[in-house]
Amino acid sequence: EPEVTQTPSHQVTQMGQEVILRCVPISNHLYFYWYRQILGQKVEFLVSFYNNEISEKSEIFDDQFSVERPDGSNFTLKIRSTKLEDSAMYFCASMLDPINGELFFGEGSRLTVL
Amino acid sequence: GNSVTQMEGPVTLSEEAFLTINCTYTATGYPSLFWYVQYPGEGLQLLLKATKADDKGSNKGFEATYRKETTSFHLEKGSVQVSDSAVYFCAPGNAGGTSYGKLTFGQGTILTVHP
Numbered sequence: 275e276p277e278v279t280q281t282p283s284h285q286v287t288q289m290g291q292e293v294i295l296r297c298v299p300i301s302n303h304l305y306f307y308w309y310r311q312i313l314g315q316k317v318e319f320l321v322s323f324y325n326n327e328i329s330e331k332s333e334i335f336d337d338q339f340s341v342e343r344p345d346g347s348n349f350t351l352k353i354r355s356t357k358l359e360d361s362a363m364y365f366c367a368s369m370l371d372p373i374n375g376e377l378f379f380g381e382g383s384r385l386t387v388l
Numbered sequence: 389g390n391s392v393t394q395m396e397g398p399v400t401l402s403e404e405a406f407l408t409i410n411c412t413y414t415a416t417g418y419p420s421l422f423w424y425v426q427y428p429g430e431g432l433q434l435l436l437k438a439t440k441a442d443d444k445g446s447n448k449g450f451e452a453t454y455r456k457e458t459t460s461f462h463l464e465k466g467s468v469q470v471s472d473s474a475v476y477f478c479a480p481g482n483a484g485g486t487s488y489g490k491l492t493f494g495q496g497t498i499l500t501v502h503p
Contacts, residue, residue: 278431293400305489317432317477317493330490372488375420375439375481381431 279367280380285352288388290355295383296364297349305369306349308341308379310334310362317365323349356387390415394478394494401468401501409463409497411452411478420481421445421454421461422491427474435463435476468501476501 279298287293299306308320322329323341340352349368353360363384367377395410413421423435423445436445441456450465461478475498478492 307489308494309491316495317491319490319492322489358415367432367489368490375422375437375488377432377489377491378434379424379432381429 276378278366278368278378278380280296280364280383282383284384284386285383286386286388289358293353293356293360293385295351295353295364295366297351297380299349299366300348300370300378301347302325303328303368303378304369305365305372306341306343307367307369308351309365309367309379311365311382312359312362320351320364356385358387361385361387377378389466389480390419390480390492392478392480392492392494396495397473398498401499403470403501404467405501407463407465407468407472407499409476409478409499410460411462411494412458413478413480413492414459415480415482415492418456421452422479423450423452423461423463424479424493425474425478426477426496431467432471432477432499468499470501473499476496477485 281296306323311317321331321335338354363382365382366380420439422437424432425435436447436459438445438454444453452463475496477496478494482490
């Protein structure tokens, strides 16, 4: 069964460092998303991406964050200068079309900022 | 924006017990409603969904009915199994426009089922 894959599963970094989280969405899907979950808190929407541009972003998604689909298969989330409060589980998701409405999630990348 | 109030856990049940996890929401318009499940060590998986009022979503013995009048989408299962132990998330979507796939998640309910 097709699935969304994310790498790395866990990354530890120092505050101020750049981090890139990678995702390979399901191949025929058209809509891509990043969500995050801080430990013990809700899963929160970060950003949606369609047709090679950001469709919508939340207040969390400030200038330190960026997304890219560099090669038609990978979908990346970059955090330019990590802060302690960026420590969270980051989930990538993809969707084929809005009529179906089903999001397919990856297993998540755990980011720990020290 | 949307908001969700989900029954707090953890919920601990014996096998074959009846399960209800309450979920109420506030939203603009009439969004699709989803329940997602997260098994230990795995990502979020869609459990069931309902797209309009009075629709009943069902899967793996779980059911939830879209109640527009009470803005609720309670999850039920008549007889739980140990393998149902997981975290359950209620999530209304957006009613349309460009916000497809933008879900508002509840805080999650941890369910543990004992043999």
